[in-house]
Amino acid sequence: xxxxxxxxxxxxxxxxxxxxxxxxxxxxxxxxxxxxxxxxxxxxxxxxxxxxxxxxxxxxxxxxxxxxxxxxxxxxxxxxxxxxxxxxxxxxxxxxxxxxxxxxxxxxxxxxxxxxxxxxxxxxxxxxxxxxxxxxxxxxxxxxxxxxxxxxxxxxxxxxxxxxxxxxxxxxxxxxxxxxxxxxxxxxxxxxxxxxxxxxxx
Ligand code: S3P
Numbered sequence: 001x002x003x004x005x006x007x008x009x010x011x012x013x014x015x016x017x018x019x020x021x022x023x024x025x026x027x028x029x030x031x032x033x034x035x036x037x038x039x040x041x042x043x044x045x046x047x048x049x050x051x052x053x054x055x056x057x058x059x060x061x062x063x064x065x066x067x068x069x070x071x072x073x074x075x076x077x078x079x080x081x082x083x084x085x086x087x088x089x090x091x092x093x094x095x096x097x098x099x100x101x102x103x104x105x106x107x108x109x110x111x112x113x114x115x116x117x118x119x120x121x122x123x124x125x126x127x128x129x130x131x132x133x134x135x136x137x138x139x140x141x142x143x144x145x146x147x148x149x150x151x152x153x154x155x156x157x158x159x160x161x162x163x164x165x166x167x168x169x170x171x172x173x174x175x176x177x178x179x180x181x182x183x184x185x186x187x188x189x190x191x192x193x194x195x196x197x198x199x200x201x202x
Contacts, residue, residue: 029193032100034092034119036171037128038161039107039149040135040142042182046128046175047104049186054193057101061109064091073106077147085112096122108148111167120170126189127171132161134178 011019033054035047044060051058065087066072076084088109095103096118103123110116110125119125135142136154143150149157173192175185 028124030100032096032098032123033102033189033193034095034110034123034125035102035104035128036110036119036125036168037107038130038135038164038168039146040138041107041128041130042177042185043104043107043128045182046177046186046189047102049182050189050193051102053186053190054102057098059091059095059098059101059103061088061091061095061103062106064094065106072145074145074147074150081147088112089115092119108164110171111164116167116170120172124173124193125171127168127174128177128185129168129174130177132158135161 033047033050033056035043035050037043044062047060048058062073065076065084068091069076069087073084076087085108088106089112092103092105092109092115095101105119110119116125136158139149139154139157148160173189175189177185180188
């Protein structure tokens with residue numbers, strides 16, 4: 001039978017390219033969503049709401065670390081930051097091994113050695129951004145249970161904020177929160193991730 005007699009005509013290069021792209025997009029959006037960003041930007045609130053909208057489980061790595069160790073984050077830091085980081089890394093790896101979910105990471109998790117490579121390869125990484133001047137207003141409240149803020153001067157926290165900016169910049173998607181409330185940010189992300197709007201993955 002000649003090719004022109006078949007009901008299915010061969011796809012053009014353009015159609016094939018579009019199909020491949022749509023396929024890649026579908027595989028990409030079925031990944032776990034990892035929410036990263038500096039302390040106090042609202043990763044847990046946005047992540048939880050996003051999980052609800054996408055109908056996926058929600059995991060907070062800080063909660064996992066505290067539940068598993070039976071200790072608070074300040075208590076773990078008292079024994080050494082590396083103790084906390086090891087447990088945090090395990091919580092990240094375990095979340096990535098689960099069926100697609102939404103995971104909110106502690107503010108330092110994405111900047112640890114090898115973490116960005118791992119997460120960018122396996123998840124969709126969403127960076128929640130708030131300018132430092134907004135975080136600065138919350139420093140007293142954040143200091144209560146965050147050892148990296150407690151006892152530090154605002155300029156020292158700002159140094160940490162700047163030092164981490166380069167790694168956060170590698171995220172696939174960025175949401176600037178002062179222009180969105182939590183519900184709006186989560187709704188925008190959910191619309192993007194459920195493929196109703198094609199994202200610019202940067
Ligand atoms: C940390 C952020 C905290 C928590 C720990 C260390 C960091 O999480 O993981 O205190 O290194 O930035 P949040 O970003 O949820 O506050």
